[in-house]
Amino acid sequence: MQQLDGAPAPATDLQQLALLGFGHFTTMRVEHGGVRGLSLHLDRLARDCRTVFDADLDRDRVRDLVSRAIADEPEPVLVRVTVFDTETALGAPGAPSRPRVLVTPRPATGPRPSALRVQTAAFMRDLPAVKHTGLFGALHARAEAQRAGWDDAVFADDRGRLSEGPTWNLGFAADGRIVWPEAEALAGVTAELLARTAAGTRAPVTRDDLAGMCAAFATNAGFGVRAISAIDDVAFDPDHPALAELERAYRAIPLEALAARR
Template sequence: MSTTVIRLEIDGREPKIEELYHPILVNYGHFTAMQVRGGRVQGLALHLDRLVAATRELFAAELDPALVRDHLRHALRDVPDAAVRINVYRPGDLMVLVAVRPPTDPAPGPVSLRSVPYQRPAAHLKHLGSFGQLYHGHAAERDGFDDALLTGPGGEIAESAVHNIAFFDGTGVTWPSAPHLPGIMMQLLRPRLAEAGLPDRSASVRLADLAGYRAAFVTNSIGIVPVDRVDDVHLPLDPAFMARVEAAAAAIPWDDI
């Protein structure tokens, strides 16, 4: 993802320099990330719900989703296509930071993952404490992989550093049930898989189980990409299966901001 920032706003306006001290120095808050195309986003209500729920949990405060939507519209006022990140802090009153960057496209081909014994703290939250997953993700990349696969005791798979992951056994899709962040794309895709004749479930998946799966893929707000390798286990690429998954994803509506 590009680090170039097209626009950065706090509470719907250009920030003063002193307002940036808290986001720079205090690594406590949460965020959501989305891809915007033609002024629309997939799962807008889920993004807003995520921000409201995390604000309540981290700060014992109520975040107005309509106000967040207004801030988002303002930041995107002349930018139809973008990658957007909305961060929430509480230096005193709640602070909503919207960063607008160039749009991001999915990886062009299958990805390889290296497993690491690491699980994110408070994994159900999309929080700002991302050092561990980024550290392992960069280390995996240096060793020739595309990302890290986070695992718990006994090699139980949770998620990748920046994706949810799912496995196909020939009849249905299994999402790991270990503590993980329920991504927006995953939440949008799951009900549509059943409609496409691909029943899905949440269950324990361990590294030792991988040879029994016919295919795997990862999802995040950027898109859906097949997985061809975890450590030294090569997973088959199943174009027909992935076509069904991608067709289900293509049916997800785009919401006006």
């Protein structure tokens, strides 16, 4: 169940998050009592808490709060951990903060999701180094793409470089290697784990470069690796062997135990 600092979250304590949206978060998948890249998720929360609130975050306390919130949830479960201050004021977001931890579990997706068809959208995320709760621009791009008949959007910066999707990182397979787009984007935990285990390079990718790519894919903690079958009018093979290799590499990443050692 959803909990704020280990207790049921009253609506009054969630008003700041709903009205201002001033906070940051990470989302992780828990299975068999563990998380792929747990330490990276905790690093992100601690780093972003210092950036957003100029405050420290107790990593072991976060682990304990997540464990308690999902104690009665069937695994696998997706857990969003949101850090915000219920006392933040619109006119004084720089005042000393007392960040609180909201844990929101939901069932993980079941069957493997189908390949994505995505439309490019000119968009650059605010403060991309932080996984913050300001998702309006990203979700608006997704909404516009879906209204035009696509599954999702993929962002292009002011130099035409492809960067990421609204809630996922972007990658390509070309000439027997993985290519991660070089552009400002939110650094995803799943992409980072795969970059450590699968040989790849980082290079700028524009729409003009897509014809030279054999396959395209999205990554996030919810689905791992997901094929992209089209970016605008450029089609990709959703069953390319490189994607199966990536999926195997992802599944082989060890789970880190969620329960903190005592």
